[in-house]
Amino acid sequence: SVKxxxxxxxxxxxxxxxxxxxxxxxxxAAYLGASSFASDTFLNTFKV
Known part of the structure; x- marks a missing residue:
């Protein structure tokens, strides 16, 4: 559901x-998946 x-x-x-x-x-479950996806995207933006 996240993608x-x-x-x-x-x-x-x-x-x-x-x-x-x-x-x-x-x-x-959907909220946690979406939150994880958003956090990962944010951290990848700054190469953390």
Whole structure:
């Protein structure tokens, strides 16, 4: 979802729900992935 967020649809959520994930779990996972991606991009900009 980080690289292609518009490709996510209800089917993806249904798969995660069938594995026992709740909406809050999906939200946290997406947030952490996006935050990690943003931090990595920022650090790479300054070659840190």
């Amino acid at each position: 292609e967020p518009l490709s996510i649809d209800k089917t993806d959520f249904n798969k995660l729900h069938s594995l026992g994930w709740e909406d809050k779990d999906i939200f946290v």
